Amino acid sequence: MKNRLREEILQKRKELSEEERQKKSAKITATLRGSARYEKAETLFTFISMDKEVNTYPLIEQAWQDGKKVAVPIAKAKGEMYFVPIDSFSELKKSRFGVMEPEKEKEESIIPKETDVFLVPGSVFDQKGNRYGYGGGFYDRFFEKYPSIFKIAVAFSFQVMDFDLQVEAFDKPVDCIITEDGLIGGF
Template identity: 40%
Template structure:
């Protein structure tokens, strides 16, 4: 399933990705948990993922904290860092994903987060996801307070009938696509 969805997502043109991402961002901006949040964890998009640069800029312009994950392959965990100036502070890091350069890492505790914006490959309407296989977000969700909402950003083509879920898999609360907001719980 991962390979198939990545193939379909990879077939989207840059223009389609930008247009669909713009629609998703518009829905996110009208999403109450986003409007109310002051400290938002957001991924830095990679390849054909929903673009997040507009979200990061919106958070910074709104005097909110944009908090980005840094993957640590040795422990398979994520460090959280407050991002203030993406153009200056980001460089290619683990797995080719852009992350803050070492001198710009400003650690943030997960307890400070008001909303988590989650990437992924495929999602079902119950909020279960297929990621990239590292388990970073599942391990992170285990430590995250259940009161903190999680929202995945995905293109319609990433929504599937059912994702095979294990007992340790953590579902997201919401999914926003270019055409809908899905309440998963």
């Protein structure tokens, strides 16, 4: 069930036209940027969008213009992940996992504060904030270590189901979801 639903939604996302993806992504970014949480945040912790995910590149550029730090994840073997600051997209290279990452060591990593904005990717969500990622468990392990992080998912509205997802005990829900149609959950 879980894998079939994930595949179905990812296929739907893949079929999104680039114009539609950009339009919906811009609405999501505007909602986030208009929030008090974004205003107060010192650092934007975000994934680097790939495939047909919500486009995070314009948001990252805006965060730099707004004087915020930007931190992005580096995934290692055995599900380990840490976040490092970047000052430019030129620092990014394609990793062995096929995602764009900076080439930085764990010693350069930074830990999110409760007031920072922390964006979470995913394939499928429900109204309660439960999520299916991409199957690696990287974010769930990270949240296990840092449970006080306020987790914000950014997704297209068709990725949010009207029924409860079947999740495991180790799956960590997000605190809110921003779609092009608005906000689900508290901010």
